Amino acid sequence: MLLSDDIDQFLVYLSAERGYSAHTVRAYRTDLFQLAGFAAGRGATASADVDLELLREWLWAATQAGLARATLARRSASARSFTAWLAQSHDDSIDPAARLRSPKPGRTLPRVITHTKMTDLLDLLAARADGGGAPALRDLAIVELLYASALRVSELVGLDLADVDLDRLTVRVTGKGAKERVVPFGVPAQRALVDYLREARQTLAAGTAVPVPTGAVQAGAVQVAPTTAARSNAAVSKVTAVFLGKQGRRLGVRGVYRLVAALLETVPGTGPAGPHALRHTAATHLLDGGADLRAVQELLGHVSLGTTQIYTHVSAERLKASYGLAHPRA
Numbered sequence: 001m002l003l004s005d006d007i008d009q010f011l012v013y014l015s016a017e018r019g020y021s022a023h024t025v026r027a028y029r030t031d032l033f034q035l036a037g038f039a040a041g042r043g044a045t046a047s048a049d050v051d052l053e054l055l056r057e058w059l060w061a062a063t064q065a066g067l068a069r070a071t072l073a074r075r076s077a078s079a080r081s082f083t084a085w086l087a088q089s090h091d092d093s094i095d096p097a098a099r100l101r102s103p104k105p106g107r108t109l110p111r112v113i114t115h116t117k118m119t120d121l122l123d124l125l126a127a128r129a130d131g132g133g134a135p136a137l138r139d140l141a142i143v144e145l146l147y148a149s150a151l152r153v154s155e156l157v158g159l160d161l162a163d164v165d166l167d168r169l170t171v172r173v174t175g176k177g178a179k180e181r182v183v184p185f186g187v188p189a190q191r192a193l194v195d196y197l198r199e200a201r202q203t204l205a206a207g208t209a210v211p212v213p214t215g216a217v218q219a220g221a222v223q224v225a226p227t228t229a230a231r232s233n234a235a236v237s238k239v240t241a242v243f244l245g246k247q248g249r250r251l252g253v254r255g256v257y258r259l260v261a262a263l264l265e266t267v268p269g270t271g272p273a274g275p276h277a278l279r280h281t282a283a284t285h286l287l288d289g290g291a292d293l294r295a296v297q298e299l300l301g302h303v304s305l306g307t308t309q310i311y312t313h314v315s316a317e318r319l320k321a322s323y324g325l326a327h328p329r330a
Contacts (some may be wrong), residue, residue: 005041007032010085019178023154031078047086055079059102063303069102074100113281115265118147119297122188125263129192134200135246139259141189142195142243145171146260146275148189150282150300152176153256153275159242164197166190175301183299197242204244 008058011029014020020028038058039050058079062072076097082095113121125140146156155173163172169190170182241250257274264273279300286296 001184003036003045003047003048003050004033006086007036007082010082010090014086019155021176022176024176027074028078028081030314031075032082035075037081047090050083050096052099054115055083055097055100059100072102076100111273111280112284113264113277113278115269118281120221121263121267122147129195132201135198137200138204138243138251141192142256142259143263144192145185145277146256147282148185149183150279150286151183152279153253155301156254156275157241157243157259159254160240161242162240164242166194166195170244173301179301181289182297201242201244204246205239205248266326273296 001261001320002009010032011025014028015022015025018287038061039045040052042054042057044050044054062075080097080100083095087095104118122140122144125136125143129136129140142156145151146153149171151171152175155175159171159175165171168173169186170184172180172182172252174180239248239250243251245251245254245255260271260275260278264277267273283296283300286299287293
């Protein structure tokens with residue numbers, strides 16, 4: 001069977017039977033079709049042509065191209081998952097990638113924003129939101145919620161109105177592996193959400209500058225007041241997403257990334273400047289404040305406690321930096 005056809009079937013299996021997210025399936029697709037292209041260049045177009053030597057050559061070529069160890073490790077993992085599925089689905093006892101090895105990805109400490117800088121950023125957004133229109137109110141609510149609840153950006157943009165409980169100060173999110181969890185947030189995030197839902201969301205949903213009447217948001221279940229905008233009430237009611245873009249549709253990951261990246265442009269530090277930096281920051285600040293590691297694991301939705309433990313390293317690094325600056329015998 002053609003390698004490309006088997007890859008297509010494998011991707012369907014990941015989505016339909018394993019319940020992998022669209023983002024994860026896209027990552028597998030990218031890696032495996034890159035492998036298929038590499039194999040085709042060497043005359044291997046059938047799945048049976050993929051052997052351990054070809055896979056090693058594929059990874060070696062990626063190494064020579066200067067790809068990061070994390071990328072090599074991901075490609076190796078994609079290949080191992082695919083060939084294991086091939087061996088099982090084709091009743092073949094030979095799995096060519098079973099002995100495939102790749103460099104372990106180097107673990108780098110995530111980027112963390114200081115308490116002071118986070119306060120400055122939130123104050124800046126609050127100033128913009130004060131009379132700045134619907135998008136400014138939305139942006140403040142987004143960053144407050146990201147920092148308050150340490151959500152993944154995909155979880156944030158996936159929120160629907162029914163997922164937000166303003167009375168209990170919680171949101172229900174669907175994380176990796178389609179696993180649901182309930183995550184708390186604080187009073188500042190609640191205030192930002194109420195202001196956005198009452199005064200801005202309906203404006204974005206209707207594509208109009210008409211404000212939403214006061215009292216449109218009730219505690220507990222979120223309710224949106226009717227609008228006199230050009231778009232019909234029936235059309236507006238179909239928009240269930242919490243955060244909306246200018247066209248009245250669900251805000252995408254790229255929109256949130258652009259917002260956070262622009263905010264972090266002037267903030268000192270290295271590493272990624274997207275929404276995940278706020279997730280890292282929230283987790284680290286929780287541990288710095290004395291939160292239990294397992295509670296933080298549950299908040300973040302990590303399957304493994306080891307994944308959460310990287311934030312203890314961040315806290316330790318900050319402690320060492322403070323020690324080096326303050327202790328006379330450092």
